[in-house]
Amino acid sequence: MARLIVRRKGTPEQTVEISSPVVTLGRSKDNTFILRGDRKISRRHAKIDYVDGKFYITDMGSANGTSVNERLIRSRTPLRDGDKINIGDTELIFFSDGGLSPAAEPEPISPEELAAMRPRAGNAPGAGDTAAAAADASTVKCPNCGTVVDVTDIPKGAKVGCARCKHIFTV
Numbered sequence: 001m002a003r004l005i006v007r008r009k010g011t012p013e014q015t016v017e018i019s020s021p022v023v024t025l026g027r028s029k030d031n032t033f034i035l036r037g038d039r040k041i042s043r044r045h046a047k048i049d050y051v052d053g054k055f056y057i058t059d060m061g062s063a064n065g066t067s068v069n070e071r072l073i074r075s076r077t078p079l080r081d082g083d084k085i086n087i088g089d090t091e092l093i094f095f096s097d098g099g100l101s102p103a104a105e106p107e108p109i110s111p112e113e114l115a116a117m118r119p120r121a122g123n124a125p126g127a128g129d130t131a132a133a134a135a136d137a138s139t140v141k142c143p144n145c146g147t148v149v150d151v152t153d154i155p156k157g158a159k160v161g162c163a164r165c166k167h168i169f170t171v
Contacts, residue, residue, distance in 0.1 A: 002018035002055060002094070002095065003015055003094075004033070004092045004093065005092065005095070006091075006092055007090070007092075008090045011037065018050075020161065020166045021050040021159075021160065021168050022048075022049045022050070022160075022162070022163045022166075023049075024046070024060070024163070025041075025045050025046045026041060026043050026046070026060070028043035028044055031044065035088075038089050038090050039088070040063075041064075042060070045059070045060060045066065046085075046087060049161065050168075051158050051159060056077060057073065057079055058073075058076045058077070059074070062087075064087075064088055066087055067086040068083050080094075082094070138150065138151060138152040142162035144162060144167035145162060145167065147163070147164040149162055149163075151171045154171055
């Protein structure tokens with residue numbers, strides 16, 4: 001199972017497991033991993049996602065940026081074992097350890113299920129369905145819970161995860 005070693009001066013080192021295909025990092029309580037005590041960390045600072053057997057990190061428009069191996073990232077960046085992620089004054093060391101747990105690996109979905117998740121032209125966002133997808137192909141609905149999942153820049157056929165219910169599916 002993937003993990004992060006969290007280091008910050010004046011606090012004990014922690015290890016946290018990544019058991020979900022999408023995790024968010026920041027000060028806010030609605031993040032998967034809440035990083036308290038560092039005012040340089042934004043409320044919703046960064047996210048790590050697992051797509052097609054690889055982990056990526058994306059800065060979520062934070063005020064102070066996110067660095068990987070001392071390089072400021074500006075777009076979705078692949079993570080490798082031992083990468084040092086800096087968020088504010090906090091250092092996170094990433095280890096993939098073989099990816100997600102087997103229970104989190106996706107079940108294959110049929111082309112029919114995939115077609116049902118794609119937004120249909122002419123559907124206005126919010127028209128009758130609170131989780132309605134936008135009329136473009138940059139979002140799909142999670143087949144498990146109906147939450148809209150952003151698939152911008154994710155290649156067709158890739159596996160993505162729902163941040164709400166943690167279900168993994170193919171786009």
